[in-house]
Amino acid sequence: MAATKGKLVYKIYRALSYGLSPFLYLHLRWRKHRGLEHPLRWPERLGRASLPRPPGPLIWFHAVSLGEGVTAIPVIKECIQRRPDLTILMTTTTVSAFEVLKNRLPTGVIYQFAPIDTPAAIDAFLGYWKPNAIIIIEGELWPNLIVDASRKGIALALLNARVSAKSFKCWSRPVLLPLIALMLSKFSLIVPLSTMQAIHYQLLLAPPFIINFSGDLKFAVEEFDMSEGEVKSIEDLKVQLAHRQVWMASSIHNGEEEVILGAHKVLMQWLPDLVTIIVPRHLQHGQEIAQKLRKEGQGVALRSQRDKLITGTNIYVVDTLGELRYLYSLTPIAVIGGSFLPDFAGHNISEAAAAGCAVLTGPHVGHFSSMILEMQRLNPFSVLQVSGIELERALRELFNDVKVLEVRRMAAKQAYQALSGGEVCSSKDLWFIDAVGSPTFRLGTADVKYALIEYEDAHYDVTYKNKCKIISVSGVPWRNRGKENLRFNDRILLKAYCCRSQLGKLNNGIAAKLVLTHKLTLVYMLFSIRVFWMRSSNSWLILGTAQIQQERYFHFWSLPAR
Structure with a gap:
């Protein structure tokens, strides 16, 4: 039923995208004149290619913007x-x-620039480049792209x-849930950046056996080679900052400059030689900040104009692209923007931590909360979250006490190093790369199941049986029957993982031999209202916060060699 609804919703979407294609073309022309598209x-x-396609197998990596592209x-x-031997195609959507x-x-x-999600553009792009696999970074999901790629037998990974x-x-709404479920069913591999994200994808009806873990790729900070001119420019700025107190606010959005400048004005009262480096999220915003401050009579230097930090210049606005990670090496304190107003959802803190900065961020961090929690778990001093009102006090403490500043800098760097010490991706995440281009390459359900089910470095078919027991309801021990046959939606629970691979019930139809029985006990906390049907008492049970213990007995069956 859900699959039928998903196909129906997709047909409606495809018809709308086809009908709106002329208007989307005009919209692209308008964006070009506004400087939002490449001239x-x-x-x-x-979908019109500007470069020839080399012969041989090709993998397409797609990232929506700069952050995902760097990842x-x-x-x-x-x-x-x-x-x-593989050809790599990289696409983004932003200039x-x-x-x-x-x-x-x-x-x-x-x-190349990524095609818009219209039937004609997607068909032209896929028809020209003929990728063997598409790897999408983070969450750029477009129905026409995903469904058409699946129809053409192209493997999809997220x-x-x-x-x-x-x-x-938005996707959880009854109208859209069948569509996202249809799209996710086309993927052969989904690697979420955190456990919570894995739960989100299961709630959106992603097939559980395609979900695997590898950690947050944003911890894999890549060092870029700098040109001679870039090295000279950074060294020149370093000399200008050598004898001054410095802090930097990066990825600042419109409206957040008031928080940053407010803290700057207070700090200037007792640090007259202070330099505040502001790196706006958008270049135009940086020029607007500089114009506003100059009208107020404040000394401002613009990076794009190569202004010098002379005496009386206390604000340095970076309105250039691609220099953020180098600038982190010039400041002991980094305040990460996009986090001080509820309209935003934070930005990547790993680059600042890798550079050895004391890392501060606001309270609104979105999905970056998992990154912050991981770092704080390793060292509570690695990241400091403050509100806009608390920012000035936190900065004052760091400038006042050199020991506190050094502790936070060291904590951030050590936490980052601990979390980034592993592989960029595990072999299980990139296993399909080795198969691309082979005569028998077909990334289907059976291949995915075979690749993901591992135990102690061997492949197995796995079946399991469940036993569930309610431990407590809203913190009160459940003293009724010890074990109940619960009828509940199993997708609200994150299923069992072993060696970072999901175990599930498989029916491959392959002759197998039972080699091991493994018991795994899992305890879940459910923090939402759920209604359960109790078979034994023929009644409904409404739970608030419930703790459920689930015992799974896994039976491992050896698989024949392929």
Whole structure:
């Protein structure tokens, strides 16, 4: 029933996208005149290639913007190392990503702008490039792209997968849930960046056996090679800052500059030689900040104009692209923006931590909360979350006490190093790379199940039996029958994982031999109202916060060699 609804909703979406295609073309022209699309390469957004396709197998990496594009680079390098014969195609949708990544991608990687999600553009793009696999970074899901790729037999993978709270609420609506379920069913692999994100995807009806873990790829900070001019420019700025107190506010959105400038004015009262570096999220915003401050008579230097930090200049606005990670090395304190107003959802803190900055961020961090919690779990001093009102006091403490500042800098760097010490991606995440281009390559359900079910470095078919027991309801021990046959929606529970691979009931129809029985006891806390049907008492049970113990008996069956 759900599959039928999903196909129906998709047909409606496809018809609408087809009918709106002329208007989307006009919209692209309008964006080009506004400077939001590349002036020469904007036809690529219609699926028109500007470069020839090399012969041989090709993998397409897609990232919506600069942050996701930078996240993809370590994975691309890993793929090139594993399979140098593969051609890598990289796409993004923003001009800022193009300007930074065009000189940062590994040699041989083809860069194009991603097509808009209309039937004609997607068909033209897929027909020309003929990718063997598509790897989407984070959460850029477009129905025409995903469904058409699946129809053409192209493997789909979602790395560092995440869905924001707003998007999750939207996709969970009865009208849209069948559509997202249809799209997720087309993927062969989903690698969420956190456990909570894995739960989100299961709630959106993603097949459980395709979900695997590898950690947050944003911890894999990639070092870019700097040109001679870039090195000279950074060194020159370093000399100008040598004898001054410095702090930096990065990824600042419109409205957040009031918080930053408010803290700056207070700090200036007792640190007259202070330099506040402001790195706005959007370049135009930086120029607006500079104009406003100059009208107020404040000394401001603009990075794009190569202004010098002379005496009386206390604010340095960086209105250039691609320099953020280098600038972190010039400041002992980094305040990460996009987090001080509820309209935003934070930004990546790993680059600042990798540079050894004392990391501060606001309370509104969205999916970056998992990254912050992981770092704080390793060292509570690694990241400091403050409100806009508390920012000035936190900065004053750091400038006043050198020991506190050094402790926070060291804590951030050590926590980052601990979390980034592993592989960029595990072999289970990139196993399909080795198969791309082979005569028998077909990334289907059976292949995915075979690849993901592992135990002690061997492949197994696995079946399981469940036994559930309610431990407590809203904190009160459940003293009725010890074991109940519960009829509840099992997808609200994160299923069992072993060696970072999900175990599930498989019916491959392959002759197998029972080699091991493994018992796993899981305890879940459910923090929402759920209605359960109690078979034994023929009654409904309404639970608030419930703790459920689930025992799973896994039976491992050895598989024949392929």
